[in-house]
Amino acid sequence: MSFNQDHLGIIQAKLSSGETASTCHEASLMQGCVCASRILALVEHEGEWALFIFISSRMPPEVFTDLAIERVIPIDNDFKCEIDAGEQSVDVYVNSRKLKLLFKMIPSIKTNNFVSEIMRSMEDLTKRRDPPPEFQWLHKYSGSSTSSRNKTDCESATTDITEDDASKEKMLDLDSPDIVVSRHSVAQGANPIAARENVIQHQMSLKENDYTYTQILRVFIGTWNVNGLPPTSSLTPWLASDMEPPDIYAVGFQELDLSKEAFLFNDTPREEEWRRSVIAALHPGANYKQVALVRLVGMMLILLVQEKHEKHVRNAAFETVGTGIMGKMGNKGGVAIRMEIHNTSMCFVNSHLAAHVEEFERRNQDYHDICSRLSFSKFSPPKVIDKHDQIYWLGDLNYRITEMEPRIVRDLISHNSLGALLECDQLNRQRSQKNVFSGYREGPITFKPTYKYDPGTDDWDSSEKNRAPAWCDRILWKGDGMDQKEYRSHPILRTSDHKPVSAMFESQVRVIDVVKYRRVHEEVLKKLDKLENEFLPQVTVDNTEIIFDVVRYLEAQSQELIIANTGQVPVQFGFIKKPDDSKFCKEWLNIDPAVSFIMPGEKCDVKLEVCVDKKSASKLNCGEDKLYDILVLHLEGGKDIFITVTGNYERSCFGSSIEALVHISVPVREISIGRLVELEKGEPPGGMEPYPIPKEIWFLVDHLYRHGLKKQNLFLLPGLNSELIAIRNWLDNGSSEPLPGSLHSIAEALLLLLESTAEPIVPFNLHSVCLGAASNYLQCKQIVMQELPEYRKNVFLYLCFFLQELLSHANENGLDAKTLATVFGGIFLRDPPRLSARGRGNLTAMDRKKASFVYHFLVNDLSDYVTSKVLHLGPTT
Amino acid sequence: MAKKTYDLLFKLLLIGDSGVGKTSILFRFSDDAFTSTFISTIGIDFKIKTVELRGKKIKLQIWDTAGQERFHTITTSYYRGAMGIMLVYDVTDERSFENIVKWLRNIDEHANEDVEKMILGNKCDIDGKRAVSKDRGDAIAREYGVPFLETSAKANTNIDKAFNDLATAILDKFAGKEPGDAPDRVMVDPRRGDTSRRSCC
């Protein structure tokens, strides 16, 4: 579904004045493994932004009252948003204080636009010069909650605007299933499998402590700008100066080769020379295996682990980024290697930032470029530096000591007054201004500046440039469980104009306990299953056997079925068709509502109304159908409940065929059901001489003939239902009282009697012949006289004769032949049940033909063939 | 790096006469619980449960049907789409056993042709009132070539095994039939998958 301007309008209507919804989008909020539909909107108020999360009672919303605000998250410094774009879904992780939410969106341009709008609003925040936003305008939302759902505690809706500890890990709080969900189908839903896998991974990562233990690894980090020179002495004093062998070595070089060839073709013999000398100088207390080596022009990084750790290293990868000439070339930039060791991810970055004393801003820029451009592309989505548990950043960062005469600098160094110098160190200053390396730490510097020396000596640069000494070569880190034990330079190595630097860390890595892992994994699966089962729609119905006692023609009866939502989630229910059925219930049954929606804890009364009318009576009368139906109540995404409806139908002359009625001399109720069914089946009647027409028709017509010839609008105005029922009783049961009911009711009863039969007076198979002949009286006459079954012909002629009588009183009753022909055309030539459901447009032409067929018999003299027998029959003959 | 382990969804169905213990079997499997009160199922309901088989996570969606005779024509319409069907009878109820043949015929008429079947003789914990010997169960199972187990939802006998066996049968068939989509290969590096295919052709 695509969200458009209308939806934005609906959302806007939900907001207060001064608040503007700039964009909105549909997303699925992951709760456990349950996917709940939400609408997200980005809302602005005087330059402050917030993310609004809406629940909608229908998708898409149609009016603003469909929406309830579930949460409002201010986009402040604590707001974090990470995007994980996959092929099937874009996962957006929203983090704010202790709240973690995962939204899944369908990949599309709209999704991209929406996500980038969020990013833009976050950028707005960083650009902001004013005091930090206060989000006063959101306070009014902190009480808002969705309607009708009872929250057990105050954790619910928007309390996270104020600090709220209870709202941590909301997204996957498996133990409190009373989270708000208006869910899509879970068990059969379209997306459960991939979504579920994500949730399992997420769950496992949250429970990491339960199946991992920490192990401390010694991580050696070294960096040296070798000024384009080959190795001249052993690196042992740098790499193996500690007692204990490190578990991991990450050794970085800069300016490995300053030649044009190296720069242009990125090819140098130095790589192998330096690699060998590193290998040769590793700590003799252990054996090492190279994990990876990466080089870009002069920057090289080599990562080694102790042999015993090798099998625990996974997903090693390296990348490079050039930030040199034209912002691209590899004379400056960074190289990086990442790996996972046990369950901890590590990233090592070796960078050589822009040179020159005054260029600290370029250096900052280089740092930011490396951060944004370096990503390990073999992963999907690509992993950036920041996405690692532990980051070690080393290199010739090139920050200098400024605002101090080189002479004074040297002086201070010689007096070992490093403190004053460190205050003038550009990196320290830039870091304290948060311009670079934010989130990184650096250990205290207790060693002399590592630049710039006369190569081969420990003397400061004596060239005419007379550079001030600087701590160009640095090691920083970011992440948890990293403890720097050593931070030092190694002046004894004199090959270069820089001195090498090294740091030793004791870093905690998380090691998986396989047995515990399996157990936790099983638990997670079990809990998710439990949750998923609990989140299936659940209802109880008060009765699955609806029994109607005696049901009579045209007398509607109803019973209530109470459906109570006893589950955790809103339920969409509906009665569904059984196979081979054309409708979800029989035609004598009416269900209201047949489809609806129930919120948890609420109920819905469904009215089941049984009414046997002209459409269903004949089938019930002849035993073709029974008052018995099994309804299938379907819960969307859940179970089906069968509801049985039964009743006893009391047979009536309404719905009986003309042929059966002429053989019954007593009121219909006085003969046995079996006999009636036999008659309907056309079994040979015994005993009585059949009437020429059913006595019931005679009673009705006779009454009208005697009392109604002058009545206006006969057959045109409807009768009263209560009178129709009284007439029915009179006909079915027999009575010595006069026929009850007004003339209009009696006229309608006559029509109903004719309409309730299985077949109309003119059998269906003659309809097309009749309509074809409609313009020709003689043909019509011939059909009636020769084709109509005997008793129906009698009824036809009898009624036409009566109608002519009516028309002879047209002066008083105002009737005309055309009108009556139209009414009786539809009755004598009633369409088969299927056809009458079709579009009306076609039928008008047919209706006209039917009317003209009947018309002939209303205006032509019928006395030739209306015998006295027909006209003068009565129940006593 | 394989980002996602592959997951499978199997739809299973429980059928059999009313009162044989279909709902109890499912309740035991999904919630590890049992109640002796009999509430006949009036409709059709399902539960989900994830199992791990051959290193794969498989989500079972298990449908429990109403066994009452009057619902039979309706319940058969739910057979289609089921990948596995459990026919349950009650070892203390001769008639429910005799009806197994009728249920098998129903499956032939209404279920997918390749559906995996399994016959369960439930309530094997009741020894006193046993009406159908295990041998007779075995015999009919052999006759129709359908795996057979005696189970007890009450004593938790063979319940997990029944579902695991049925799911494994589906998994194996799945794996055997379409080598390209076989669950076994799903996690394999596509390049390696290629070479192995090339070498075998």
Ligand SMILES: Nc1nc2c(ncn2[C@@H]2O[C@H](COP(=O)(O)OP(=O)(O)OP(=O)(O)O)[C@@H](O)[C@H]2O)c(=O)[nH]1
């Ligand atoms: N002793 C014993 N009783 C069982 C066992 N399984 C089920 N029962 C009992 O048998 C009765 C019927 O069990 P249900 O599981 O409701 O039967 P069903 O097959 O679902 O029946 P319908 O829903 O009508 O089709 C209940 O009273 C159960 O407690 C069993 O393994 N041993």
Ligand SMILES: [Mg+2]
């Ligand atoms: Mg049941």
